[in-house]
Amino acid sequence: MNPTAFDDIRPYHDEELPAVYEELIADPAFQKAVSSIMPGVPFEAIAQKMRSCRTKLEFQKAFCYGLLWNIVKECASGLTIDHSALPDKEKPYTYISNHRDIILDSGFLSILLLDLDMSTVEIAIGDNLLIYPWIKKVVRINKSFIVQRALTMRQMLEASALMSNYMHYTIRDKKQSIWIAQREGRAKDSNDRTQDSVLKMLAMGGEGSVLERLAEMNIAPLSLSYEYDPCDYLKAQEFQLKRDVEGYKKSTQDDLLNMKTGLFGFKGRVHFQVAELINDDLLKLDASLPKTELFACVSALIDRKIHANYRLYPGNYVACDLLDGTTTFAGNYSAEEKQTFEDYIAGQLDKISIPNKDVEFLREKLLVMYANPVINYLAASR
Template sequence: MNEEFDEIRPYHDSELPQIFEELIADPAFRQVVGAVMPGIPFEAIAGQMRACKTKFEFQKTFCYGLLKKIIKEATDGVTLDISALTDRQAAYTYVSNHRDIVLDSGLLSVMLVEQGLDTVEIAIGDNLLIYPWIKKLVRVNKSFIVQRALTMRQKLESSARMSRYMHYTIRDKKQSIWIAQREGRAKDSDDRTQDSVLKMMAMGGEGDIIDRLSELNIVPLSISYEFDPCDFLKAREFQLKRDNPDYKKTQADDLQNMQTGIFGYKGRVHFQTAPCINEALKSFDRSLPKPELFARVSALLDAGIHANYRLYPNNYVAHDLLTAAREFASHYTEADEKRFAAYLEQQLSRIDLPGKDEDFLRTKLLQMYANPLTNYLKV
């Protein structure tokens, strides 16, 4: 059944014993586990792995506890509001802005479990699957693979297969999915849905574009971090790209971003859903040219995401500092302002660059925190 998905899908529960043995035998995996779970004998962890009969059991045994520990140590609390969803038991495709490589989907799953719901399947780019053990681990953790390093023709075939997989997952498996609204994170927090993501989604399913998108039960999801631990890395990347248009991040950069994002301080974190877009899609003119139709659906998703940001004092302070005005002074205290100014200086000091352009870097950091407010105001 559905062998065409074997290369990209999460593992079936029946495959887990073999995969667990492969992970347990991998020295690199053992080393990482020792660092993440110090003081626990590896054989005890291996025994716990072997006792897990399903992916969900594995998540509850290992991932849930680790994520709760991160929430306790690196945040001031994580909240989820799904009150806009009329049918909590339906399978949804959550399309969200993208702040953190690992935690956007991970924290969402934790919050869903705490509301008595299932975890999501996660779309993850293969550029992040640097080592064989990472690829195995994410597929145990209900991830499906977005293949990126392909020729144009291969990319088209891969996108069509992934779309068919997503439709199959929502329609037949009744399993919710998380996918970012764009490839990679919006480094300046100006969150925009890429039409290409919607075009991929509309490759699978039956009927016209509206029918196919409706089948996926798409829900715009807003993710708001009070502090982005990777903000200084993103600012650094902006200057590197400005000074060298051919600059490309390395695997080591990706690993540093993942590690900093997971363990760095995030302050308050909030997840908020807009309603499923199916009702809104019914009012769309199906006879519109495809590019215009996709652009309108993208705009609909963007409006849902932008309108549901949780705004923090940082966002208002950053906006006022950028505009050299005090338009939003009623939304923060003097203490908030001082705290954010000190935070900015601390993050700037962490940027190690030859020819470091402090003014440029400060502006980029301010834009990251101001853009959510700018977009919210436009909606």
């Protein structure tokens, strides 16, 4: 496939950046957004710094790297990665991970990779999040490619095939790593499961059998473990609204609030654990299985790797015991840690302001979010 076929979805080429910078610099909405993110910094100084970035990587190092580590400093208790399962720093990988934060999952991965002297990832991002024209431009400067949503069935098939071919081209020809979530949207209850549709999309491109096409992508399951999810109360609130309001759907303003809360809310400790490639496991599967069964087997394989590599925190164990009314996991937390977590949950509940607020229901939803990683970890470790 001719690489120009990807022009509408790919990140910008480095030679396109100067023109895009000028469009952004002239955009009042972009100026306003930058002023809120970097208050006190003259916009002209930011514009000059942008113009000096000749490549996407230079832009990321000049702007994103410092901003993201600053978020860690202000809004987390640390950010770590263990990449030792994949020692080859030159090889391109497709990191498939559970999805916790709209922006930070891929952003944190990129700055962690930079600190390992590795290249940043290209990022799959849904066009539903590209609310303003300037956001679409910024994400494409930031090495994102666009996942098209809200299409007819026929358009969806065409868009999926195009994206799959682009991802294979990126791994095979550009030798560039990719990050993609294991499912569309975040798992609201933290019960992380790979959607077969993501794997079906990946297997549309490339050559050979389904398993050979997947192996070509060098899939590395990645486990993201946030001690606290700043958006947990918004997710719980959404559960009640979906229960109580027929046809409830989040608005654009809701998406913006989720992005802002995820960015600037407190996250506690954050750890990224990379698993070995699944290539050898793929070759052990029965290639003669019906495709539906084959994709289900690969999804289950990725899930096991993600679940087995969670880093669990005291709050996860406390949530399990509070849900069941037991002390099964009491050896994994102190009385003080239990109190801290209970106080945290009470504080998050207080943030919810909706009609007919069902505190018991909301509390249970919050506890389930923190308990599910333990449940899945134990099942994967058997």
